[in-house]
Amino acid sequence: MNNTKYIIHQGQYFYIYFRYDPAIIGVIKSSFPEYKYEVARKRWKVPARFRIEVERFAYANGFIFGLPVEEEKTFDVPELPELAIDIPLKMPMYPYQKTGVAFNIAKQRTIIGDKPGLGKTVQSIATIIAGDAFPCLIICPSGLKENWKREWHKWSDKKAMILEDRIKTTFPRYWEHAMADVFIVNYESLTKYFVQQLPKRIKGEPWTVKDVVFKDKNVQLFKSVVVDESHRCKSFSTRQTKLTKGICAGKEYILLCTGTPVVNKPIDLVPQLGIINQLRIFGGYEQFIKRYCGGPNNASNLNELNCILKANCFYQRTKEEVLKDLPSKVRQIVYCNITTRKEYLEAEKNLKRYLEQFEKADDARVQRAMQAEIMVQMGVLKRISALGKLQEVFDYVDDILESGEKMVLFIHLKDVAQAVKSRYPGAVMVTGQENAEQKQHSVDSFQKDPNVKLIICSIKAAGVGITLTAASNVGFVEQSWTAADQEQCEDRCHRIGQKNSVNAIYFLGKNTIDEYIYSIINKKRNIAAKVTGNEELIEVSVIDNLINLFNQKVA
Structure with missing residues (x-):
């Protein structure tokens, strides 16, 4: 080691190491109000609360903090072993x-x-x-x-x-x-x-x-x-x-x-x-x-x-x-507990009461008119769920960003977008609030700047026409009503130029309308793919299925 004078900080103390030198010993005794020499380990011990005095001492006397670094050697990292046994799982592993x-x-x-x-x-x-x-x-x-x-x-x-x-x-x-x-x-x-x-x-x-x-x-x-x-x-x-x-x-x-x-x-x-x-x-x-x-x-x-x-x-x-x-695209569900449960249950009660009136209506025109109101009330449930699950969404996003990866986060409502932006002020945005020049700047920054890790996108404003292949993680805080919209959002990352498998993460409020929508859309998507072989081109309305589900809960 080139430098035998060094200081290590551990817990409540600084430990000072050096070859025997009466002059340095004298400086230690005059520099610190408290010190102790540990004979067995041949080191001087100073309480951490004297950090400023320790830093001055180190600078004045040529000490470094931490163990002196040796020249790095190279090592062969062993390969992982092959699995030699069968494990009873419901699905195969990669x-x-x-x-x-x-x-x-x-x-x-x-x-x-x-x-x-x-x-x-x-x-x-x-x-x-x-x-x-x-x-x-x-x-x-x-x-x-x-x-x-x-x-x-x-x-x-x-x-x-x-x-x-x-x-x-x-x-x-x-x-x-x-x-x-x-x-x-x-x-x-x-x-x-x-x-x-x-x-x-x-x-x-x-x-x-x-x-x-x-x-x-x-x-x-x-x-x-x-x-x-x-x-x-x-x-x-x-x-x-x-x-x-x-x-x-x-x-x-x-x-x-x-x-x-x-x-x-x-x-x-x-x-x-x-x-x-x-x-x-x-x-x-x-x-x-x-x-x-x-x-x-x-x-x-x-x-x-x-x-x-x-x-x-x-x-x-x-x-x-x-x-x-890996397959080119993987979908993953993350279930979130919502912090707005009381508000959600109240809104759900209101919807159920309205559905009871809807079922009693025997005029087709009245039912069509009421159906529009049902969509509005279901939108209220989606909003309450979205705002209520944000903390758990943030925890998940934090882990992805801390791992060094980028992420695209899709939202629908303005107040949800604002809450996400408030949590991640360094994120860029493509929503209905920016003009064309601002949107392009956001896309370019996300694609080219390694320090821009997160882009917040509106499902409608960013669902088509842009490329976000700098990320292979796509998260949905909110869902669209159709499979096609969500496919188009996933494909902002899943495009020519993408070098990784895309991970599409759906954050669903536990025991909320989120779960119903995802389940219905997924079933419709599978049916569409089997019938046509091209699920991306099929748009499926979920409103009738949701009405049936809520009516079953009412019953």
Whole structure:
């Protein structure tokens, strides 16, 4: 190492390293109100609250922050293994997903880091089934609980259930009586279901997992744990990271899912590696910090880090790497809980009352007139759902943007567009509010500027005539009434020049009109494709089907 004088910041302290030099020792003693020499580790220790004094000392005496960076070596990254067993799933996996599952089976405690849209969920499900690691606990953000439940039922015959207050103390019995195999909980509810007592907080004194009294019966029930969006466990100082680590301890399978395992620097990996008990392969916490968090950017020996991770506990593929395995377009449903449920239910009651009058009308002309009003009231339901699901939409969009990918987000209503723009002020827009020159500028910026990650588009204003192939992720906050409109929006990205598989994501309010519309349109789309072989050219009205559905609810 060229520089043997360096300072490392860990937690509440700065640690100063240098070869014995009486002059520097004298400067330390005169520079800091508090210090201590640790004989065993041959380092000086200064509280972190003296950051300014430490920075002045470093500048004046030629110290660097972080471990001195060695010249990077090159390493051969091992290939993922082939899957040698059959796993009973309802649908086949793609070849690259199978190699991911084979790696998980071999290592058992891994970070699945595939980029968004490549199927981290199904790889987790297949791994747990292959290992017969039931019961399984899924820890995920609140907005993804319903999606995990539906994915388990979509891919397997296993019974999945979401933990809720009514079964807070009795959920283990569902496993004992073969009523559930998989249990799903959000980060914020870990204390409720798995903790007997949290440590009493003493101001300024941190607590660790060892200080928590867990509900042993509930924690020990599980053979496996899947942690979704694990990058949210970004610090050992947070409660959710500590509790997640404690619940995962000793499990046969621990799978972490995240498309952005390193949000800023290698230190982001430390809590996740701790959860899967893989810090040991790096020599422990302190050795990891010294080896991989050095240099001016707190990042060092990255080739070595990448190789060790991929050899032992981590893999990540991009769409470009697995393009040969993917279809040209994939549709994905994300179910969202809405925050406007009370308002939605009131509007739904109004619609039902109107539908009762509609059914009693025996004059065709009256029915046609009333049908227009029904469309208006259904539009109200769509608006309430759209505004109510925005927070969960934002959480999903954040993950895609943080992974470095671009996204097109389709909306319909002006106030929904404004809410999205307020959340992402750097986004560009193509809606009915911009003139032709402004729209073209937005498209050009999105296509050519790597810093413009998000474009907000109106279904009507941007559904035809523009190319947005800089993105392969298309999200729908709101839906059109027809399959053709939505196909045209998807195809803004799915055009000549697109080098990736396009992932079309439909954000549907749970138990709202969104689900009805998507279901009807999808059925009509499939019928159209079978009859004509060209589903894009078929427009199908859904109003009659929606009236029938709401009438069934009234009955």
